[in-house]
Amino acid sequence: MINENAVKQVQFEKPGLLMILTICLVLTVLVNITIGSYGLSIGKILSILGAQAGLTLPWGYAPHEEGILLSIRMPRVVLGIFVGAALGISGAVLQALFRNPLAEPGLIGVSGGAALFAVAYIVFGFGFASGFMLPITAFAGGVCATVLIYLLSRNTVGDKVASMLLIGIAINAISMAGIGLFQFVSDDTQLRLLTFWMMGGFGSATWQGIMPSLLLVVVGLASLWRCAVPLNAYLLGIAEAGHLGVDTKKLTRIIILSVALIVGASVAVSGIISFVGLIVPHIVRQFSGPDHRLVIPASALLGAIVTLVADLAARTVVMPAELPIGLVCSAVGGPFFLWLLLSKNRGRA
């Protein structure tokens, strides 16, 4: 079903778009590691990185500056790139699978499920000592909710993909009710912790902490990447894609589980970051057209850029304090999405 050669034979009509996005991403990364409560010059950064590779460069730096770059800024930026790419790609493939421009990762229950489990973990207080337990619990919750939605939708009559959207709404509502209940019974410390967790952030990123998530994201991205050509056939219609030899049930399963994997892994370490998965594919399609061989990589790049910019804003706007990145994304993303919709409609009229 998934046609590897067809993916390899890609002839990008707009290679420029990917090039521009890559350059933007590199610049964003540079800005992100330079700016912060403690400024690092480009020269110092080059020297520190050079020293890692065994080169001696002329710009001097202090040991604590090396620590800031390698142990604080770098893992944070790397996490931002992976989470952003995961959200961008997830939005792009789900919008194609559901043939619905409003689809986003939250719809298949992964964020709601992760949040419910995380909140339950915090409130039942199995000890905050173990830093690994909270992300693992959240990841399990996200994947469980998605698998539940997928299994329930298989027992419905008619359009299974449409049923999945509706079941997703129901499961999300149940998750939210559960979260509300836990918030109600939590004490002040727990409430503050879970509120911050739900608004998302990269503040606690360490190499050790993010590595398992990065691995999961890589696995999921690799499998989604190969869905580009069958997803193009989906734009003709689900029945038509089936007639063209796409095993639509298998494709649905691969996409749903891969998205649950990468978004679950992201939510586990960074909390809920909304709007990136919804908006990024919309912006990309304005420039790339509908071909998923371009939409998917471009959504990954732009997702990473948008997430890094949001993180930069989150940690510099009220420096030295930090805003939750989820808050920044919603505050900027909501109005931006409105503008996008309204300006598009004006163009059509």
Add this chain to the structure above:
Amino acid sequence: MSYQATNVSAYVGKKALVKNISLSTKPGVFSVILGPNGAGKSTMLKLLAGDLKPSSGTISLDQKPLGGIGYRERAKRRAILPQSSHVTFNFTAYDIVLMGRLPHDEPPSVSRPILKEIIKLTRTEYLMEQQFSTLSGGEKQRVQFARVLAQIWPTDDNRGHKYLLLDEPTSALDPLYQLEILKIARWLANEKGFGVLAILHDLNQAMSYADQVYLLKEGELNRSGPPNDVLDKETIRTVWGINTEILRRSADHSPVIVATL
């Protein structure tokens, strides 16, 4: 060798959409399904396509049960022209036709000459650069027709019997292109040995182009056979409830069905 439905029935709840129908399309034969609205024509096509599982009976492709043939393999052997298409994204017409080559897993250098031949055959050259979503209903139908031909076009790597299912292929077309698409379908059966099965509404088109017609009424097969034998005044009255007269063309004495008041 044939694309065959044997004693198939399909129920939704207790309502029968089709009851115990057997029909087939064979290589080199142009078959047509006729019948009033709600007779089960589209259901039959969905059953043959594999979109709908029959409640009883079997569908087979060249003597093998359809369910036992993988999706890719099916796609190389049979194509289905949908009645209408809803593509809202900005693909060019050429991109749409190119999607027909999806099951073949081949580089564009192999696809290109095949597409060129088909685009010429369907006379759609002038549409290829345009955005599919901006085309008229009839132009979309012709581009989709080119796509399904691209899907099962015989090549050195893809021999064997090919089957083409057409769901009301003429519904959106002006008279010129209605004849054009039927002529191409007829030619594909004669020259390329395709098995063609089309749903049509125009009795005269069926009379002129079909080798075999299947008359469906209320989910059951009413009559089948060569159009000359099947489409007589009594049958037309029974199936559609209209009175007709059958005239003869002066040139070749071929029959023309005309409704009387």
